[in-house]
Amino acid sequence: MTSTTADILLLAFGSFGILIGLTVLGEILRARQPVHEPNPVLDTYMTRVQSWWGMVAFVGIALLLGKIGVMVLFAFASFAALREILTLTTKSQADHLALATAFFVILPLQYLFVGLGWTGLYIVFIPVYAFLFLPMVSALRGNPQRFLIRVAETQWALMIAVYCVSLVPALMNIDIAGYGDRSLLLVAFLVMVVQFGDLLDFFFGRRFGRHRIAKGLSPKTWEGMVCGIVCAMAIGAVLHWITPFGALGAALMAGAASAVGMFGNLVVAAIKRDRGVKDWSHLIPGQGGFVDQLDSVIFAAPVFYQLTKFFYG
């Protein structure tokens, strides 16, 4: 067993330990609850914890399978996220071919380029080639009605669901001196600090959140967010041994990723509000859709990728 595999197993068992704690906590609360008194908060909590079990298992198995496993997992996440966003965007029949191209050509190609490690191509493929080419396909069908809105919404969907998500597995392509094949662990690091930061932001926001960040958009509070980011930094520092950053560097990287992720969550909340939906879909029980679950990772990934490449690559 390589040291990378051992570290992944250690992280997985650590996460399972936390989940066992959360599950036991929920069951204790439930046992204390009178049987016929419904408690929707507790039920939501338990459904979420159950979904977390599944997600930790999936990510753990993907990491153990190595590069291919991570690629397949995130390609599938991209597909699900793109499906959720494009279900709600403005489109007309004239865009049909362009949208089919986005799903069946652009998305697989982006992951192929990431898998092959062609950095120069996957960094520009969507913002340059897809963004210029897809409107041409739409324009050929000759329907100018709300053309700019249709094109803009499709491009934003590709940016969020494909480009940003694909930069998570792209972390494995960054060549870091002395880090070797351990770059797989950067994926685990990013996902863990961002998701735990979110969870703790939710927890502290409920406890002593007072000042809403964006009223009428999201229940997120400044207090919760600051606590969440500080916790993410602490978790990052604790996990620094899986990164090439050192303790202080890991804390700063975790803080940056977590902060970007939290504001990304507000952006996603604004889109949902505009379209009048509560969740993007119902694929993950208790959590809504893939975009609901991944929104902070989606926004954190490009920044984390760029910072890692700039300072350590």
Next chain:
Amino acid sequence: MKFLRQFAARIVGQSIRIFARAITAVRAEWKGIEPVPKQRVYFANHVSNADMPMIWSVLPPALRRTVRPVAAADYWLKNKLRAFVGPEVFNCVLIDRRPEVDDKPLDRIIEALDEGASLIIFPEGNRNMTDDPLLPFKAGLYNMGLARPDVDLVPTWVANLTEIMPKGEVIPLPLICTVTFGEPIHVSEGESKDAFLRRAADALLACRPEGRKT
């Protein structure tokens, strides 16, 4: 041989269901009824040939076994493959639409109801190719509601199929399709045909999912 055909029908049915789930992540929203085995007539909007397989796919197995879509014989008997899929996989109640045939469609439907089957029907009669959400309903729904008043008439809205597969396109888009089941309605005492059909159309429109309609 009969056994083989039945087996093949099951396999094809499961494949259709899995394909629908994988591409459109189709899901049911039980707004007005519970997914329990009870005799019902699901009446739905009709924009695409995929409507019926979508509703069929989201029904739980126990309900799917007893449900029979009411469909046009001229469509399902066109070739051998369709003649297998329509009557044997979906167990359709086939209706002959040709004007020269003196077939009483309602008799077939009542017969199926009396055998205990639930039905899926499209009261608009034809696929809706207009920009209006619904075409005017045909009288069939009223007549079966009048003939068998105990059966629940369940409004069933299939969302997003026009975008998944617009007319004339070849590749389906993998967008999310939702099937919403509303609160059942019945023909009231002394209610006129027009009043009932209007009420049925309103009940169906009320099932449209949340979100901005573009």
